[in-house]
Amino acid sequence: MSVNHDQENGLGSDGHDKDSRDGFIALAEGFRRRFAAGAARRDSQRALPHEEIQALRQSGLLSMRVPREYGGREADLVTFSRVIRLLAAGDPNIAQAIAPQFANLEKLRLYGTPAQQRRYFDLALDGAMMSNAAAEREGVFIGDVATRLVRDNGIWRLRGRKYYSTGSLFSSIILVTAQHEEGGRAAVFVPVDRPGVTVGDDWDGMGQRTTASGTSEFDNVRVDEGEILRIPAYGHRRTHEGGFAQLIHASIDAGIALAALEDACAYGRKQARAPRESGVGGATADPYVLHTVGEMAIIAHGAETLLERGALLLDNALRAEWAGGAESDRLLGEASIAVAEAKYATSEAAVRVSEMIYRIGGASATSAALNLDRHWRNARTHTTHDPVAYKARAVGDFYLNGALPPINTKI
Missing domain, CATH: 1.20.140.10 (Butyryl-CoA Dehydrogenase, subunit A, domain 3)
Structure with a gap:
């Protein structure tokens, strides 16, 4: 998907921060009203907001945290928080479904190689949406991960099952948390349509019914080296x-x-x-x-x-x-x-x-x-x-x- 970031997203073309902030907020307020009009119906019918998510993808809002050096507008965090709050006031399901996009972009900025940053920031600017698959049901503690990234005959393979995969039915890429066979953890950028990837629609929570937070499975999925984001161990250094x-x-x-x-x-x-x-x-x-x-x-x-x-x-x-x-x-x-x-x-x-x-x-x-x-x-x-x-x-x-x-x- 190609997005004209100066005209279609309504943010103006002069690059001034105030204009960008005002543009982001105006867009979010429009979406708040639109989302609120159908939120009760979508909840009662458990109707997933595909059209609403698509409109967000086309608007440019999902790339609002892409750094300026990569062609983004890099909204400050006060503006960013206001945008998420407005979207959530319209429909918190939609706000939660897109939340992994922004968390993934921050991970990429913190831990990605320059090549990875260029690749995935460009995809975000072109309207791609990334979800995540981190949480699992097994393990002693919250956050324990059994999903593994292993090398099989020289090819990286991803094997595991995730219970929560918020937004994955709307996304084109899932960032999957896994144990790396060489030690520590990795976050793996996996295209949703890659062989071995299955995304389910089995989320049955009493609330946030339309976040598409179902189970995802990764059955010996092939992974390229450039899709692997190595994550430092907790306590390595303090970050945001x-x-x-x-x-x-x-x-x-x-x-x-x-x-x-x-x-x-x-x-x-x-x-x-x-x-x-x-x-x-x-x-x-x-x-x-x-x-x-x-x-x-x-x-x-x-x-x-x-x-x-x-x-x-x-x-x-x-x-x-x-x-x-x-x-x-x-x-x-x-x-x-x-x-x-x-x-x-x-x-x-x-x-x-x-x-x-x-x-x-x-x-x-x-x-x-x-x-x-x-x-x-x-x-x-x-x-x-x-x-x-x-x-x-x-x-x-x-x-x-x-x-x-x-x-x-x-x-």
């Missing part, structure tokens, strides 16, 4: 990778909270009724409805503010990381703490605000036709990705003891 991934998840959670707030207000204006003993003429004047909506807004917007702070600090730390400054380790650690605060707050906001809808409407709000419960189901499902208790612990250790978070990809 973990904070970046958490920023995406926090942005999605914030989007869910804001969407639930918007639907609650719409329901309160159009359908909710006040009890007779309230002494008022309608729900919009009911003091307890007003209190509930106010509390929902405070929770959602408080989390949104922490998210913006985390994105800003991570962006500043990222610039130091690329510059190679001596202070980059400290800045990255402090930014990770800020993102952890945001992740905790947005997780709590998504679950709590989406549940509070029912304080406004009572039993009528539970109608399947309205499908308001999708907000809570989406929130409860998406927030299981990482135990936020570990975020709070890391934050507490930082403020109480001055300890930076451990060097890994989770905090």
Whole structure:
């Protein structure tokens, strides 16, 4: 797919950062409205958003983090977070389905060879979408990997099965995490249509139903040397990778909270009724409805503010990381703490605000036709990705003891 990046994506051609930021946000806002119009139907019918994903691919948004030196517009992390939040407010399933694209591009920037960076950044600029296949059901701990990359008669082969493969039914390339036979881990760029690759549609979670997060299998799949991305062991050095991934998840959670707030207000204006003993003429004047909506807004917007702070600090730390400054380790650690605060707050906001809808409407709000419960189901499902208790612990250790978070990809 070829994309005209100056005309078709609506971002302008002068290259100024402000123009790019405004263009990204305007595009995302348009998609938010479009996605929201069909989100309830897609959830209830479990209809995968193929057309919506295709529109995103053609828009240029999926390449918004490609570095400038490779022809990209390299959105700053505050803008990036806002875009993901807007898309998630429209439909968090779509935001989650495209999330691996951005995590993969950051991995490529951190660990790829110049040839790999040129190859896959160019593909992203041309509209390619990359998903991932990392998590497995087996193993003692979360994150244990049994999938293996082995050499067979001089040819690299990938063998394994992944339980979560988010977005893979929409993508052209899957980045597969595997144990490398020479030691350590690798991330392997595997074309979806390569012989031996099977992508299933068996995701049956109660929420985030249309993320295409099913099982993928890799049966002796041939892999070229240039498709293998070697990943350093945890603790090798501190990078922005973990904070970046958490920023995406926090942005999605914030989007869910804001969407639930918007639907609650719409329901309160159009359908909710006040009890007779309230002494008022309608729900919009009911003091307890007003209190509930106010509390929902405070929770959602408080989390949104922490998210913006985390994105800003991570962006500043990222610039130091690329510059190679001596202070980059400290800045990255402090930014990770800020993102952890945001992740905790947005997780709590998504679950709590989406549940509070029912304080406004009572039993009528539970109608399947309205499908308001999708907000809570989406929130409860998406927030299981990482135990936020570990975020709070890391934050507490930082403020109480001055300890930076451990060097890994989770905090």
